[in-house]
Amino acid sequence: MSIRVGVVGGGQLARMMIPAAQALGVEIRVLAESEGSSAGLAATVVGDYTDWETLSFFAQEVDVLTFDHEHVPTRLLERLVADGVAVRPGPHALMFAQDKALMRERLSELDVPLPAWAVAADTHAVEQFLAEHDGVAVAKTPRGGYDGKGVRVVNTPHEVGDWLAAGPILLEQKVEFVRELAQLVARRPQGDSATFPVVETLQQNGVCAEVVAPAPDASPDIVAEAARIGQAIAEALDVTGVLAVEMFETASGQLLVNELAMRPHNSGHVFTEGAVTSQFEAHLRAVLDWPLGETTLRQPWAVMVNLFGDASNERIQAALEYSPHIRPHAYGKSARPGRKAGHVVAYGDDLDQVKTLARGASEAGRQH
């Protein structure tokens, strides 16, 4: 009888856990939102993860429960834990990935470097924060944002009037960064952790578009500091599974934490071919409390470029025609403008060549 891992959410992250689960010989079951999801191959329940009956029925049939996303209400996860379900990461950790204000409060206590921030409940508080920060701020809804949604750069309180009507918002200093980095850490319940190489991420319209591993020209200090921050957060918050820490690098060489995710992350797709162990296998090994794998890179450079709009059979064929070295990943989604539908990875010794290859393949056969 094989160990059963249950994944809440049927998106591409759950989809890409399937090959890892298969290789490890563990059974993977997915609670999908709808029929025909990305991870539909492993879907054993289709239903609403915010419905207690659906969620608890699914959880009872698995040995460990983990996630494709952070949206399961904490109170339901706490009930599961009380019922003896192994929820990894646990709600006591996941709450900090769900609520951006709570996360900043906790990381400030831990002396993790952050952009200046405040929670504002009314226009007066917004005015005050703007006055203290050169008249500009990044406003965020504390919950539910992703891929640039729930984020606005503002100069006046009335630009967030609609959000304030619904509740307090988070305000952050608009950091003048030179680039964005991401640090992935996989951590077991018993405490061991494994740190992936820090990567550089390029966003387009607030969405991750390209990732370079390792982050080019990163100083040994930056590399060490990124790993230290990642491990410190994983440890202090008792994260199990993969933790992704998105960071800004400033001109003065400081790292400031931007966001957290407690699951495999777009910035880690590059490791499937790029590293000895993929982030999906690392996540599963971590939530299973199994020995963690080697996370070093297999070659000097690896670059991931997202496929937006579609990853149709025709587009993947065009990418493969473009170069026999390209590694394609389609997410099994229908086409929609701007949608993350897949990604390609290239790797090798020469960063410029590898970038050109991955970008060229991502453009080949593009329809949307």
Added chain:
Amino acid sequence: MSIRVGVVGGGQLARMMIPAAQALGVEIRVLAESEGSSAGLAATVVGDYTDWETLSFFAQEVDVLTFDHEHVPTRLLERLVADGVAVRPGPHALMFAQDKALMRERLSELDVPLPAWAVAADTHAVEQFLAEHDGVAVAKTPRGGYDGKGVRVVNTPHEVGDWLAAGPILLEQKVEFVRELAQLVARRPQGDSATFPVVETLQQNGVCAEVVAPAPDASPDIVAEAARIGQAIAEALDVTGVLAVEMFETASGQLLVNELAMRPHNSGHVFTEGAVTSQFEAHLRAVLDWPLGETTLRQPWAVMVNLFGDASNERIQAALEYSPHIRPHAYGKSARPGRKAGHVVAYGDDLDQVKTLARGASEAGRQH
């Protein structure tokens, strides 16, 4: 609407096509022999592949039909082809992988080097072959043998009396070889082919136990001759998908073809981590008539060792505990002494180290 690939047979080869199909964004459907098969995750039909109704129902629902094994009767495949099903490899090629005597007849016509052989219908013919070959021969049943089954080394006709009662048998010269090699070639219907590096295979009791890629100390002549033989057979027999050619290397540096398989093969498992493109993805890209991938190695050496008996959760954990560099592959099978239940791969710059690593991991936690 995604292209659908149908795989007849639910064994580990079909199982390991699932991640490749998923990455390519094609739908994979499996016709499995029974519930709970290795490839059960993708099984859409469970039934008897020798039953026309079952097979044709399955074939009608896919865009291209391929195989986990060579056991589907040719006459059924010919009916499918007549009905317009894209069967790859087609029965006109597959018949040579199904019948060892037919294969030798055809390869002899093509001047492919083979051990001396004959078909014997009675004890007199066996006696004659033995007399001509120093009193020893390798006897094989023309059909249905695998993993050492259907093969006997014989010195007298009565050792194959039971087989002769059922029909003619194949006799082969017992070759004094220095080692065994395997050459994999992937070929598209339009004719393009891609050749993997030739590998060395080690058998235990007639079963593949270990594979080293590339074959150590292979002369450029041997490498070129192995590739030439693989390509010549793929071309002449019009194979589509992966063709595996098992060969003997003699002391004089000659290559003699031993057996053929027209599907991914145990000798090619090493390429999942070892090469840019896995044999499973190469097979799918070939049968889809898509651009073939790069088949070169990603590092100097890769070694695969089979896990016999079981690949239980405990054994895989023990292998991972043994080294964080080990790449595990469990087949989702119940334990049975001697059964191929999984494999591990290690890779790196130093062959001795890589071998030690893979062998050590395969022994870790061994129960059977």
